[in-house]
Amino acid sequence: MIDIDPSNRNMEPTLFQISREGRTGYALPEQDTPRYDLGESLGPDLYRDSSPPLPSLSEPQIARHFTRLSQLNFCIDTGFYPLGSCTMKYNPKINDQMAADPDFSNLHPLQDEEDTQGALELMHSLQKYLCEYAGMDEFSLCSLAGAQGEFVGLLLIRAYLESLGQSDRNVILVPDSAHGTNPASATLAGFKTVEIPSNKEGRVDVEQLKAALNDQVAGLMMTNPNTIGLFEKDILEIAEAVHGAGGQLYYDGANLNAIAGVARPGDMGFDVVHINLHKTFSTPHGGGGPGGGPVGVKSHLIPFLPKPHVGKKSDDEFYLNLSSKNSIGSVSGFWGNFGILVRAYVYLRHHGLPGIRNNSEMAVLNANFLKALLADEFPTAFQGTCMHEFVLNLKKADTGDQRAMGVAKRLLDYGVHAPTVYFPLVVPEAAMIEPTESETPETLRKFAAIMKQVRRECIEKPNLIEGAPWETPVRKLDEVTAARSPVLVESL
Ligand SMILES: Cc1ncc(COP(=O)(O)O)c(C=O)c1O
Structure with missing residues (x-):
């Protein structure tokens, strides 16, 4: 039967379901080179005995299918995306245009160094720019995400401590407001983690931190501003205490x-940093990658950096250093996500230091403006001026019996992406909002009005909230089943 129900318009059949034998879109020309016979060396079990089961479709069917799927996605180019801790800022299209330039995109990682001098120079310059922004002595571009940057940074700390004969330092301190990847990376890198509680202001409790320092501690991982959106103003005292106890600061x-262009982690006393290029430096973000998590270090950690590392022989000659003997080794294929590095480089060149500084200041201004617009109906978790994001405590807001999840789902019906919810864990019913510098005051005013309308709906029309979202391509999911038993393959 032909389905003409308009409410099913987003549930189009899959390409396999609409396949009709003999239908073609694009056909490859007849092969005009001799068939290469691999002989028996490959083994008969590696040869196909039939064609792969690909669907047969016309070109317009394929174009419509993928265009429709792309339009079902919510993205920064279609709407406001205040997903806290994710910095969903606008990605200027010039970044993509430059990365797609055939002189970059047609390079092969195994090409000779003399053929790839331009790419090496770009990576070398990016290393130097990142050193400037972070206040570090050297950068590695190899890691592919923030979480991988953490893992690499912790391996560097471990290698350094081993070189000092201090391998028994096996504890990493992690504040209770930290992102979940921090303790996970520390565990993967072979450390034990000890949690440091926050104080009443939402910052690291310095006295409790000092009490946790001993000769087992390898280091402390910190996020500054922290995930509550507050600047850790005791950072110099913290750095002194951690270093005094023989630990490293991540x-x-x-x-x-x-804070990019305003303050530098290196000047705060940090020994190792990672930067999420896909956040601060505006490379594509979401859906699991590709990303970039370059790692910067102070000079004592340089010998342990991953391979390869881009070095400079002379003013116009660059090379890949593959032989550093104390390196922790290779952490990704070749030299990282090169296309992402090009995008970050273009973004940095395009803005320059004054532009980057202005972006950071606007990000902080936008967050405080939005916080003030919401303040009469949505209390924040902690008091005071925030940095680039803030966390609402929806338990304290009057939302009847509705929880942060209900508010988040209902926002989708108004065409905005939901804030991050239930993180950081130290705030009950947390909704973490990061507007970024890209947004206009009108967008922020509209979002505040939507939030207030949703709060009224929570009290007056709880069923509307409980069933939300109503307008999205996919309605409310059973998230536990979706996470535990995902159906990833269409059965044919
Ligand atoms: C505070 C914090 N740390 C680390 C990460 C991990 O970064 P990535 O997603 O690039 O692995 C995130 C990601 O959102 C984060 O918000």
Whole structure:
């Protein structure tokens, strides 16, 4: 039967379901080179005995299918995306245009160094720019995400401590407001983690931190501003205490967008940092990658940096250093996500230091403006001026019996992406909002009005909230089943 129900318009059949034998879109020309016979060396079990089961479709069917799927996605180019801790800022299209330039996109990682001098120079310059922004002595571009940057940074700390004969330092301190990847990375890198509680202001409790320092501690991981959106103003005292106890200081740079061009983690005393290029430096973000999590270090950690590392022989000659003997080794294929590095480089060149500084200041201004617009109906978790993001405590807002999840789902019906909810864990019913510098005051006013309308609906029309979202391509999911038993393959 032909389905003409308009409410099913988003549930189009899959390409396999609309396949009709013999239908073609694009056909490859007849092969005009001799068939290469691999002989028996490959083994008969590796040869196909039939064609792969690909669907047969016309070109317009394929174009419509993928265009429709792309339009079902919510993205920064279609709407406001205040997903806290993720810095969903606008990605200027010039970044993509430059990365797609055939002189970059047609390079092969195994090409000779003399053929790839331009790419090496770009990476070398990016290393130097990142050193400037972070206040570090050297950068590695190899890691592919923030979480991988954390893992690499912790391996560097471990290698350094081992070189000092201090391998028994096996504890990493992590504040209770930290992103979940911090303790996970520390565990993967072979450390034990100890949690440091926040104080009443939402910052690291310095006295409790000092009490946790001993000769087992390898280091402290910190995010500054932290995930509550507050600047850790005791950072110099913290750095002195950690270093005094023989530990290293790791900077989770996910929140660098609040301070880039204004303050530098290296000047705060951090020994290792990672930067999420896909946040602060505006490379594509979401859906699991590709990303970039370059790692910066102070000079004592340089010998342990991953391979390859881009070096400079002379003013116009660059090379890949593959032989550093104390390196922790290779952490990704070749030299990282090169296309992402091009995008970050273009963004940095395009803005320059004054532009980057202005972006950070606007990000902080936008967050405080939005916080003030919401303040009469939505209390924040902690008091005071925020940095680039703030966390609402929806338990304190009057939302009847509705929880943060209900508010988040209903926002989708108004065409905005939901804030991050239930993180950080130290705030009950947390909704973490990061507007970024890209947004106009009109967008922020509209979002505040939507939030207030949703709050009224929570009290007056709870069923509307409980069933939300109503207008999205996919309605409310059973999230536990979706996470535990995902159906990833269409059965044919
Ligand atoms: C504070 C913080 N640290 C680390 C990460 C991990 O970064 P990535 O998603 O690039 O692995 C995130 C990601 O959102 C984050 O918000």
